[in-house]
Amino acid sequence: MAEAAASSSADPQTAPRPHGHGAAVAYEMPLADVPVSPATLDLLEARRSLPLRALLEPGPTPQELDRMLAIAARVPDHGRLVPWRFIVIEGEAREAAGARLDGLYAAQNPGLVPDKARMWRDYLMRAPVTVVVVSRADPAAKIPELNQILSAGAAAMNLVVAATALGFSALWLLKWPGRDPAAAALLGVGAGEKVAGFIHIGRPATRPDDRPRPALADVVTRWQP
Numbered sequence: 001m002a003e004a005a006a007s008s009s010a011d012p013q014t015a016p017r018p019h020g021h022g023a024a025v026a027y028e029m030p031l032a033d034v035p036v037s038p039a040t041l042d043l044l045e046a047r048r049s050l051p052l053r054a055l056l057e058p059g060p061t062p063q064e065l066d067r068m069l070a071i072a073a074r075v076p077d078h079g080r081l082v083p084w085r086f087i088v089i090e091g092e093a094r095e096a097a098g099a100r101l102d103g104l105y106a107a108q109n110p111g112l113v114p115d116k117a118r119m120w121r122d123y124l125m126r127a128p129v130t131v132v133v134v135s136r137a138d139p140a141a142k143i144p145e146l147n148q149i150l151s152a153g154a155a156a157m158n159l160v161v162a163a164t165a166l167g168f169s170a171l172w173l174l175k176w177p178g179r180d181p182a183a184a185a186l187l188g189v190g191a192g193e194k195v196a197g198f199i200h201i202g203r204p205a206t207r208p209d210d211r212p213r214p215a216l217a218d219v220v221t222r223w224q225p
Contacts, residue, residue, distance in 0.1 A: 043165055048210055050169045052126040055202025059090065059128025064166055068201075069131070072159035075151055081141055083148035084155045084196065087132040087188050089124060098124040100186045101177050108180075120177060127171070127200035131159060132178070134189055135196045152196040159199050169204035172197045 060068065069086055077083070089097050098121030105120060106112050124130055133156040137148035156172055163170040177183040178195035189195055 040165075044161070046210075047161065047164050048208065049160075049171045050204055050206065050208065052123070052171060052173075052200055054205040054208075055127040055169055055171065055200055056205050057128050057203065059202055060163070060166065060168060065090075065129060065201075068159055068162040068166065071162035072133075072155045075154035075158055077151050078147050079141065079143040081138060081143060081148060081151075083135065083137045084152035085134045085136060086155075086159075087134060089130045089132065089187070090128065094124040094130070095121055097187060098122070101183055104180075104183055104186060105176070108182075123175070123177075127202045129201045131199040131201065132187055132189070133159065133196040133199060134193050136190075136193045149196075156197045156199060163199075163201045167203075168201050171200045173200065174198065 059065075065088070069088075072086070073082075098118075101120035101124075102118060106117065109116075133152060135149050135152035137145045137152070139145050141148070160170040160172055174195065174197050177187065178198055181189075184193075184195050
């Protein structure tokens, strides 16, 4: 009895949690002291994408890019499967990758007009850095495949936000090189993998006006019993 009384008066921060979805919690956990970040809210409320032509040099330093990628990796990941990875295309590698894509595109499109001959080289050269976000969802895992794919999308968005927070602009696109399996393979995307997006990163050339956003009344409903 004495042991039972001691247990009931234990510190609520160290008392064991009851198990089961229907179990009643006999104590209230103290709220964590999490700081509010008005600057983060301001950034998210004002962030918008720029066109490729508005992403200028200089690109991020290696340290800045590593920080962006580390932040990109901090996303919900049910089962800790890490169902995504990143391929960085920067510097001289941009033109080399673009040349290979141009060769494949020409082979797939006989009679290509001359002004399209360097299309993908020009595409990759526009931004200082391009990060290919690769989804590598495992259909055999216990975690639903859709959850894994959404985790890759979250990693892409985290990368966009991290780049913006560091003073860059980021554009998320998915053009032919990401949709065509042979083109994606040229960039190092493996069998069973898919491209979730190309995140192009550079210094913003302008601060464009915001575009129309959906009214909350059009996209939010509240469930009622």
